[in-house]
Amino acid sequence: MRKLKRTIGLLMAGILMAASTGCYNYRDINKVTFVTSAILDLDPFDNVVIYLECINPYRNTNESSDKGKRIVYAGTGKTFLEAIRDVGRSSSYKINFTQNRAYIFTENAARKGLKRHIDLIEKDQELLVKPDMFVYYGSLDPLIKFGDNDEYLGLYLNELTQKMKTTPTVLYMNTSDYLSERMAGNGTTVIGGLRFKEDIVGKKLELSGGGIFKGDRLVQNINADEGLSFNFLRDNVKSGTLEVRNPQDRDTFVTLEILKSKTKTDIQYDGQRVRLFKKIIINTSIAEAQGKLVVDENVINYIKTWEAENIKKHLSQVFSVYKNQNIDIFQVENRLSKKYSKVEIEDPIRLTDLIVDVDLNIEGTSKTKNSL
Structure with a gap:
């Protein structure tokens, strides 16, 4: 106020x-x-x-x-x-x-x-x-x-x-x-x-x-749940948090704080299919761990791999939902017209395959992370 x-x-x-x-x-x-x-x-x-x-x-x-x-x-x-x-x-x-x-x-x-x-x-x-x-x-x-x-x-x-x-x-x-x-x-x-x-x-x-x-x-x-996937695909994510299941206690969660995020985009057309490439680089730190989390290299690698795959899965699901409805909220047609100015494709979103690569990093981790 x-x-x-x-x-x-x-x-x-x-x-x-x-x-x-x-x-x-x-x-x-x-x-x-x-x-x-x-x-x-x-x-x-x-x-x-x-x-x-x-x-x-x-x-x-x-x-x-x-x-x-x-x-x-x-x-x-x-x-x-x-x-x-x-x-x-x-x-x-x-x-x-x-x-x-x-x-x-x-x-x-x-x-x-x-x-x-x-x-x-x-x-x-x-x-x-x-x-x-x-x-x-x-x-x-x-x-x-x-x-x-x-x-x-x-x-x-x-x-x-x-x-x-x-x-x-x-x-x-x-x-x-x-x-x-x-x-x-x-x-x-x-x-x-x-x-x-x-x-x-x-x-x-x-x-x-x-x-x-x-x-x-x-x-x-x-909806709000789809907002995260949309923002990752459109390079709109600058900060926030991600929740991951605690690998040492499946009933609790580990919170990753997003320190920095960048989505790089490329598009390719081979005459038959359109490929939309999204390279997402996310730098995070462990902000909170419910229960007790003993941090070592194996735990860090597990969290990174699990969350990266989870992000890829949700991005692909959201993309498929709107692709199947022929709704291009991912600027496929706009990007194609800029890169292939002489090519005209009707409803290119229907011919588009999304290829996502997520590089998730966890910074500043120590050997042992005590939970709150």
């Missing part, structure tokens, strides 16, 4: 800095409301429905403190721009998107397609700031009311993403990357998911799984 308040303070400082640089004066600032997140949906008639979480700053030359008020506006229109203008008709302030931190698409809007939203996001000058993108699964009401306790949804997601995007199971996409990937190959890309999870203290909004998009339309959901 303290860090979030600091972020709000920095946001307010950034907004008010515009006044000191001549873009706005204090009187102008007090007439502008800044969007911090945008929830985008479609109604039963396919009209665009938007909910804009805004911060309305207030400052005058006689005050030393900054003030801001959270407001949520709703608007409807045939297009995204018309919905924004509908919001403008009910607001006494000018709506400004330069501080937006998140575009959140409902599952309903995502399944019907993002084309009516993306064109404006891509071309409008004020929307040049490219925040994170999410697919939200669940009822809209708790999401809209998320900030009732003086917490800003957009700033919360910004903090959460910065903290969690290096977690190997989390799927992450910002608007800039989405706009690039939708135009590459067959236009298949993955956007991270948002869900509320019930725990002891109530509902908690978390990053969980995501959605696969093709032609700007949600075609398949991807």
